Structures are given as C-alpha cells and as structure tokens.
Amino acid sequence: xxxxxxxxxxxxxxxxxxxxxxxxxxxxxxxxxxxxxxxxxxxxxxxxxxxxxxxxxxxxxxxxxxxxxxxxxxxxxxxxxxxxxxxxxxxxxxxxxxxxxxxxxxxxxxxxxxxxxxxxxxxxxxxxxxxxxxxxxxxxxxxxxxxxxxxxxxxxxxxxxxxxxxxxxxxxxxxxxxxxxxxxxxxxxxxxxxxxxxxxxxxxxxxxxxxxxxxxxxxxxxxxxxxxxxxxxxxxxxxxxxxxxxxxxxxxxxxxxxxxxxxxxxxxxxxxxxxxxxxxxxxxxxxxxxxxxxxxxxxxxxxxxxxxxxxxxxxxxxxxxxxxxxxxxxxxxxxxxxxxxxxxxxxxxxxxxxxxxxxxxxxxxxxxxxxxxxxxxxxxxxxxxxxxxxxxxxxxxxxxxxxxxxxxxxxxxxxxxxxxxxxxxxx
Ligand SMILES: Cc1ncc(COP(=O)(O)O)c(C=O)c1O
Numbered sequence: 563x564x565x566x567x568x569x570x571x572x573x574x575x576x577x578x579x580x581x582x583x584x585x586x587x588x589x590x591x592x593x594x595x596x597x598x599x600x601x602x603x604x605x606x607x608x609x610x611x612x613x614x615x616x617x618x619x620x621x622x623x624x625x626x627x628x629x630x631x632x633x634x635x636x637x638x639x640x641x642x643x644x645x646x647x648x649x650x651x652x653x654x655x656x657x658x659x660x661x662x663x664x665x666x667x668x669x670x671x672x673x674x675x676x677x678x679x680x681x682x683x684x685x686x687x688x689x690x691x692x693x694x695x696x697x698x699x700x701x702x703x704x705x706x707x708x709x710x711x712x713x714x715x716x717x718x719x720x721x722x723x724x725x726x727x728x729x730x731x732x733x734x735x736x737x738x739x740x741x742x743x744x745x746x747x748x749x750x751x752x753x754x755x756x757x758x759x760x761x762x763x764x765x766x767x768x769x770x771x772x773x774x775x776x777x778x779x780x781x782x783x784x785x786x787x788x789x790x791x792x793x794x795x796x797x798x799x800x801x802x803x804x805x806x807x808x809x810x811x812x813x814x815x816x817x818x819x820x821x822x823x824x825x826x827x828x829x830x831x832x833x834x835x836x837x838x839x840x841x842x843x844x845x846x847x848x849x850x851x852x853x854x855x856x857x858x859x860x861x862x863x864x865x866x867x868x869x870x871x872x873x874x875x876x877x878x879x880x881x882x883x884x885x886x887x888x889x890x891x892x893x894x895x896x897x898x899x900x901x902x903x904x905x906x907x908x909x910x911x912x913x914x915x916x917x918x919x920x921x922x923x924x925x926x927x928x929x930x931x932x933x934x935x936x937x938x939x940x941x942x943x944x945x946x947x948x949x950x951x952x953x954x955x956x957x958x959x960x961x962x963x964x965x966x967x968x969x970x971x972x973x974x975x976x977x978x979x980x981x982x983x984x985x986x987x988x989x
Contacts, residue, residue: 581901582965586771586830586837594825607818609796611803616791620824625778627831632753634780636787639824640794643742643764643777645817647675647712650760650779652811653789654710654736656681659934662738663703664712665695666909667948672714672740673910677921679811680928682938684708685911687945691862693875694721696947701729707936710736713758715744717873718841719864720754727757736760742777743872743962745770746838750866756780760790765823768962770837770870771830773823794818841871844966848874851975855982857882858957874959877951886988888955891981894988898977902960906952909945916940 598604598620606618616622621639628637640646656662658680664673666685673683686699693716700711711730713721720741730737741747741755742764748754755761760783763769765776781787789808792801797814806812819827849860857879863869878888892905915921917940919929929938942949964970981988 581963581970582967584768584963584965586833587826590829590832591826594829595822598821598825603821605818605820607795609799609814609816611800615795615800615804617818618821618824620821620828621819624819624824624827624831627828628778628780631831631834632756632780634756635782635784636780638779638781638787638790638794639819639827640777640779640817641819641823642766642775642817643740643762644671644675645794645815646762646764646777646779647671647738647740648678648815649790649793649817650738650762651675651679651681651710651712652793652813653786654738654759655808655810656709657810658928659707660709661705661707662710662712663695663700663708665714665716665948666911666945667693667907667951668714668716668740668910669742669908670910670913671742672712673916676712677915677928680922681709682707682928682934683712683911683916684938685940685945688716688948688951689722690947690951692719692721692864693717693951694719695726697722697725697729699945700726704729704733704735708733708735710738713737713739715739715741715747715754717861717869717875718744718871719747719869720744720749720867722864723749723757742769744870746834747870748868749864756782759783760786765827765830770841770872770962771827771834773819773827773830776819776823776827778827838870841961842869844961844971845869845871845874847971848974851971852978855978857985858978858982872962874961876957876959878955878957880955884985884989886985888957890988891985892957894981894984895977898973898980900974900977902963904958904960905956907956907958909948909952911940911945912942912949 608614625637656679660681661684662676663686664683665688667688676683684703686703687696689696737758739755739758739761741761744754745763760781762779765773779790794817797812801812859877861875919926
C-alpha cells in the first residue's frame with residue numbers, strides 16, 4: 563500500500579492518542595504493602611516440614627480467599643504461573659518420554675513445563691471459533707504414550723471441557739488446565755480451570771489481576787495438592803519428614819510467592835469481578851461498533867459460558883474484503899492510531915526448540931530416538947487451523963494491555979469503520 567493511497571482515505575486523520583495502560587493497582591494495594599513492610603515479615607517459608615513449610619500469613623490468606631472464590635478444595639500460590647505449570651506436570655506423575663497433548667496457540671510455558679520433566683509435548687490443533695484446543699484433534703493425537711492433556715483456556719474463555727473430560731476418561735488421561743488468561747471465566751456454572759485434575763492462573767502484570775509476577779494452582783485432589791506444595795518448596799529435603807512415600811518427581815524448587823505479592827493478591831482478588839465486568843462492557847461496545855463490517859470475524863463466546871476478554875481474537879474472511887490484503891489493513895489501522903493490534907500470536911511447535919528437537923544438552927533429549935524409540939513430528943502442517951490463522955487471517959487485539967474508556971473505544975471503532983470504507987485501496 564502506498565502512502566498516497568492512504569491519503570485518499572479522505573477526512574482528517576484520527577488524532578493519535580496513546581491508549582492508557584491498564585492499571586488495576588490502587589490505594590488498597592498500597593496500604594496492604596505498607597502493612598507487610600511495617601510488620602517486617604516479607605516471607606516466612608522454610609524448606610522444612612512444619613507450619614512454615616506452607617508460607618506466611620499473607621500467602622495462607624490469599625490461598626484461603628482464592629479457594630473460596632473459585633470453589634475448590636486447594637489453592638496453592640507460586641511465584642509465577644510457569645512455576646505452577648511445572649508443579650502441575652510433576653505432580654501428575656509424568657515419566658520421562660511420556661506424551662502430553664497441548665495446543666500450539668498458547669504461550670511457550672504451557673509446553674516448556676512438559677519438557678521440564680523430560681516428557682514430550684504433542685501438538686493438537688485448535689478450534690477455529692474459540693481458538694482453544696480442539697477435542698477432535700486431541701483424540702487423533704492420542705498414542706500409547708499419552709498420559710495427559712494440557713488444555714489452554716486461551717484469550718479469555720474456557721475450552722470445551724465436557725468433550726475433553728469425556729476423552730480423558732475414555733483413555734485414562736489426566737487433565738491440566740492452563741487458565742493463565744481466563745481467571746473468572748465461567749463454563750456453565752463452574753469456573754474455567756477448576757474442572758481439570760489441576761488448573762491454575764497467572765498473576766503476571768498484564769493479567770486481569772496481578773501481583774507483578776505470580777500464579778495460583780487449584781485442585782480438588784489432596785494428594786496432587788501435597789505434591790505441588792512439595793515441588794514448590796524444595797521437595798527433596800522435606801519429603802522424608804513429611805512421611806510422603808511417593809518419590810516420583812520430587813525434585814523441588816523455590817517457587818514460593820512472597821508476602822508482599824500475596825498481600826497485593828488478596829486486594830486484587832476482591833477486584834476481579836468488577837475488572838472482568840468492565841472488560842465485558844468494553845467488548846459489548848466493540849461488538850456493537852464492529853459487527854457490521856463485512857469480512858471481520860469477531861470473537862465468539864461459547865454457549866452457556868462467559869468470556870473475560872484477555873484478548874479480543876478477531877480474524878478476517880478474506881473473500882469478503884474486496885481484495886484488500888491483511889497486512890495493508892493492519893498498517894492502515896495502525897496509521898489511524900490503534901495500538902495493541904497484531905497479526906500473529908504463536909504457533910509454538912514452530913519454535914527452534916521443537917524444529918531442532920533439542921532441549922537438554924546437545925544430543926536431542928528428550929526426543930532422542932534411542933530414548934523414545936519413535937519419531938515425533940513437529941513439521942509445519944501438523945496444526946493447519948492454528949498455522950493458517952497466523953499465516954493468513956488472524957487479527958488480534960491485546961485488550962489486556964489497555965484501560966479502554968469511551969474515547970479509546972470510539973477511536974477503535976471509527977478507525978475500523980474508516981479503514982473498511984476504504985478497503986478497495988488496500989489491495
Ligand atoms: C497461556 C499462558 N500460559 C502460561 C503463561 C505463563 O505465566 P507466567 O508469566 O505467570 O509465568 C502465560 C503468561 O502470559 C500464558 O498466557
């Protein structure tokens with residue numbers, strides 16, 4: 563697209579205004595931090611069996627509040643959701659060389675947690691409507707080595723848990739739910755992340771609620787909960803005193819969340835419902851303003867479920883764009899002052915680590931066929947839906963990064979409308 567074509571758009575350019583950055587931290591969190599500092603206890607963990615194995619008062623309070631809010635038996639805080647995923651995969655008793663099915667349309671940590679235990683990620687494609695893992699593709703990818711499914715509730719809504727739970731029962735598989743991006747989303751009456759053997763949420767700075775860095779695991783299973791607590795806090799040196807006789811994956815870490823972060827988390831959790839509601843109201847306005855643009859496909863919410871809009875995943879029907887090219891539409895929208903748009907998310911199976919099949923050392927572990935006795939395919943083409951979004955028609959908006967008030971919403975809608983009126987210039 564040449565710039566003289568852009569000039570043909572007519573009318574004044576929208577005045578560029580930087581979108582306000584999302585900030586959910588307020589006076590409540592400041593006061594909570596001050597209380598912890600005054601108290602002087604910034605962490606109380608000890609890697610020894612006893613009360614301090616479970617952390618300090620703020621850690622315990624956040625876990626208690628989270629448990630009550632999400633209606634689960636155990637909530638376990640960790641210093642990041644990446645740490646949480648590592649605890650989860652370890653706790654289900656995964657063995658080196660076992661396969662875990664995971665979607666490629668996610669953040670790399672979903673698959674790295676599998677590799678962390680020398681197990682093997684196997685990629686199942688995503689559903690083109692919700693961008694979440696497709697149960698049909700899960701079933702196609704099951705092998706005699708499959709031990710678990712890593713579901714990802716991507717972008718703000720739950721995957722199709724009813725279908726996934728059925729498959730897991732049929733093949734005797736464990737389910738881990740990476741609900742990093744969708745805290746508070748509902749699947750029928752239940753919270754996303756709470757229907758799996760283990761689920762959990764990220765508390766990093768761009769999530770709905772956050773503690774800077776952090777995460778929370780949830781489970782209704784006492785044994786899995788204890789295993790995750792062990793992995794969080796130096797399992798190897800505690801497991802003996804705890805009289806825990808299962809030594810599987812008892813290499814521990816320091817994945818402990820501090821008292822300051824936990825105190826912030828307690829205040830943030832109180833705000834979750836209102837923060838979700840404000841995101842949903844913004845989305846409602848975006849649907850109203852964008853729904854008549856031919857060829858622009860807006861996010862669809864699964865029936866009887868809610869969406870919390872971490873992302874606003876859009877795509878394009880290329881046959882309805884009067885010949886306009888996606889890259890040119892993207893450029894034109896950016897020229898109108900829009901931030902947070904992107905043409906790519908991730909197809910993590912295409913990362914070098916999978917293409918080269920080299921994670922530990924130089925000999926290709928854990929894929930080395932002397933060890934696995936089989937070949938794992940990560941070639942382009944294994945996840946056609948996910949790949950074609952990235953290659954052809956994805957257009958995403960990172961809603962999580964911005965405070966969207968009326969001004970920003972209007973800017974976004976008018977920019978899209980203006981660009982759509984001028985699609986014929988964008989071929
Ligand atoms: C889907 C998904 N999984 C895992 C993670 C990792 O979470 P954290 O940054 O808390 O380690 C993220 C972070 O953005 C994520 O979006």
